[in-house]
Amino acid sequence: MDTNPWQPWSAFTAAAPSAPPQDLIDRFNRLARTYVDAVTTSTPGTPPGDAAQVFGDALRDLFAPMQPPLTGTRAMDAASDRPDFLSAPPAFGAGREHQLRAQRQAAAWQRLEEAQRRLQRLWLDALRDAGEAFVARLKDHPPPAEGAAAMRALYDTWIDCAEDAYSRIAHGAPFCKAFADSVNAASHWRRELQVIARHAAALPDLPTRAELNSLHQQLRSTEERLRLVEAELRAAKAKPRRRKSP
Amino acid sequence: MNDGCTARDLVWRSGKLALYRYRPIARPAGSAPVLIVYALVNRPHMMDLQPDRSLIRGLLSSGLDVYLIDWGYPDGADRFTTLADYIEGRIDGCVQWILSAHAAKQLTLLGVCQGGVLSLCYSALHPEHVRNLITMVTPVDFRTPADLLSKWVDGIDIDAFVADGNVSGDALNALFVSLMPFRLAQQKYVHLLASLTGTATPAAQEALRDFMRVEEWIFDSPDQAGAAFGEFVRWFYQENRLLQNRLEIAGRRVDLRDLRMPILNLIGKRDHLVPPAASAALKNLVGSDDYTAIEFDLGHIGMYISARAQREVPAAIAGWLASR
Numbered sequence: 001m002d003t004n005p006w007q008p009w010s011a012f013t014a015a016a017p018s019a020p021p022q023d024l025i026d027r028f029n030r031l032a033r034t035y036v037d038a039v040t041t042s043t044p045g046t047p048p049g050d051a052a053q054v055f056g057d058a059l060r061d062l063f064a065p066m067q068p069p070l071t072g073t074r075a076m077d078a079a080s081d082r083p084d085f086l087s088a089p090p091a092f093g094a095g096r097e098h099q100l101r102a103q104r105q106a107a108a109w110q111r112l113e114e115a116q117r118r119l120q121r122l123w124l125d126a127l128r129d130a131g132e133a134f135v136a137r138l139k140d141h142p143p144p145a146e147g148a149a150a151m152r153a154l155y156d157t158w159i160d161c162a163e164d165a166y167s168r169i170a171h172g173a174p175f176c177k178a179f180a181d182s183v184n185a186a187s188h189w190r191r192e193l194q195v196i197a198r199h200a201a202a203l204p205d206l207p208t209r210a211e212l213n214s215l216h217q218q219l220r221s222t223e224e225r226l227r228l229v230e231a232e233l234r235a236a237k238a239k240p241r242r243r244k245s246p
Numbered sequence: 247m248n249d250g251c252t253a254r255d256l257v258w259r260s261g262k263l264a265l266y267r268y269r270p271i272a273r274p275a276g277s278a279p280v281l282i283v284y285a286l287v288n289r290p291h292m293m294d295l296q297p298d299r300s301l302i303r304g305l306l307s308s309g310l311d312v313y314l315i316d317w318g319y320p321d322g323a324d325r326f327t328t329l330a331d332y333i334e335g336r337i338d339g340c341v342q343w344i345l346s347a348h349a350a351k352q353l354t355l356l357g358v359c360q361g362g363v364l365s366l367c368y369s370a371l372h373p374e375h376v377r378n379l380i381t382m383v384t385p386v387d388f389r390t391p392a393d394l395l396s397k398w399v400d401g402i403d404i405d406a407f408v409a410d411g412n413v414s415g416d417a418l419n420a421l422f423v424s425l426m427p428f429r430l431a432q433q434k435y436v437h438l439l440a441s442l443t444g445t446a447t448p449a450a451q452e453a454l455r456d457f458m459r460v461e462e463w464i465f466d467s468p469d470q471a472g473a474a475f476g477e478f479v480r481w482f483y484q485e486n487r488l489l490q491n492r493l494e495i496a497g498r499r500v501d502l503r504d505l506r507m508p509i510l511n512l513i514g515k516r517d518h519l520v521p522p523a524a525s526a527a528l529k530n531l532v533g534s535d536d537y538t539a540i541e542f543d544l545g546h547i548g549m550y551i552s553a554r555a556q557r558e559v560p561a562a563i564a565g566w567l568a569s570r
Contacts, residue, residue, distance in 0.1 A: 152440055162428045180401030187406035213410050216326055
């Protein structure tokens with residue numbers, strides 16, 4: 001038996017400090033250790049319900065910031081630092097169009113943030129359900145108290161509960177709508193950003209995406225016509241020639 | 247960069263597309279050449295990841311003559327490339343090259359995942375070129391209850407999303423991870439770390455290399471040509487046109503009843519990306535009297551690289567082809 005049952009688990013996590021979930025594992029280890037200590041030191045015959053509840057609640061908090069990768073990008077985070085154009089005064093004069101563009105972009109950003117918040121709330125709902133399912137499982141089947149295998153079993157149980165709860169929420173209409181709203185809001189925000197970039201590019205006479213797209217389309221159209229002509233030529237060559245009548 | 251492990255020759259190139267022919271490693275079985283059409287959303291070397299995890303090597307061992315399409319990495323110049331370009335231009339170009347090289351009239355198409363969808367379309371439009379059709383983890387009904395992707399994309403304004411640009415492979419990776427975020431962004435790495443406990447054994451190091459090969463493949467995702475991506479999402483996921491017999495490619499109706507050739511449909515029973523029911527729907531749509539479906543107790547990626555897949559999938563394909 002290990003003198004310290006947590007040592008093997010901690011040892012392998014420490015072996016790979018750059019692994020993505022390292023910090024999360026460390027924090028999971030501390031929570032799990034507290035839970036198992038509480039279970040093993042409780043009076044025999046006393047249900048470890050409170051400890052399980054505390055463990056489940058802590059896991060919900062621990063995973064709350066994880067959220068699905070789609071909800072938020074670095075580019076968007078960076079863009080959120082720009083000035084608040086929405087509260088600017090009405091647009092007049094020579095700067096009017098510039099201000100309107102900035103305001104439209106700010107409004108699009110606001111819409112995106114709202115959509116992301118709706119997704120985030122549903123993510124937290126999934127974690128709440130996961131926590132409840134996890135606590136119920138621990139109450140029914142407290143894990144063996146020792147060894148790295150027990151820690152891993154606890155972790156896998158949590159993941160099973162979390163994935164099941166997330167799947168139920170993710171298949172539901174509210175999540176699907178929030179997801180689509182979020183993607184559509186991001187598309188809208190990007191379009192407004194492109195408008196601003198196009199105007200900025202015009203000043204030093206840089207080519208814009210719209211100009212390049214136009215050239216691409218013309219090239220495609222030319223290639224298509226060329227293919228048709230080539231096909232006609234091949235067909236004409238393949239046809240047997242009529243002999244001239246004498 | 248891993249491009250596969252089995253010896254092969256580049257036999258034809260068209261733009262970014264490369265057509266490879268694999269060198270034989272067994273006595274020829276005498277079957278029609280096999281053209282593997284992989285998905286656009288990932289790199290095709292998953293078919294030949296490493297010597298002990300290679301569908302292609304399994305097929306070669308059975309004496310099959312194997313070709314593979316590598317679509318390349320689309321860039322900004324490909325943003326207006328359509329599904330018609332892929333199906334009528336690129337797949338047809340490969341088919342014509344192979345038929346010409348073999349002085350043959352027909353070949354076997356093996357379509358994988360999204361490549362299976364493209365293969366279904368091509369085979370319905372050009373049945374005269376396809377002697378046998380094999381689909382692997384291929385969706386046909388895009389609106390089955392277990393299909394989370396279809397539910398998510400239902401309300402997306404796909405024109406605004408594509409917006410005359412390409413679609414980033416990174417965005418697609420994030421989407422796929424979001425389908426099972428706890429397992430795909432957390433648990434698999436924790437399990438990897440657990441498997442490395444105290445480890446400098448050759449077996450552990452090899453396991454780590456195996457893991458990293460798959461990891462590299464998963465996240466080596468080409469950007470998607472915008473127009474084709476938009477068509478794929480709208481026509482297949484949002485409108486389910488293939489199932490409803492409403493799909494047109496380059497102005498021609500894709501009618502699955504025109505698939506009268508022998509068909510083998512390989513389904514992963516634990517596939518979270520292409521639910522089994524999404525693939526199994528093919529049975530009632532085709533005109534073929536010779537339809538076989540085989541379900542494997544595997545997930546989407548497991549169908550390519552699991553040890554069980556190595557034992558069962560190539561043998562199932564070769565056995566099925568041998569009698570046709």
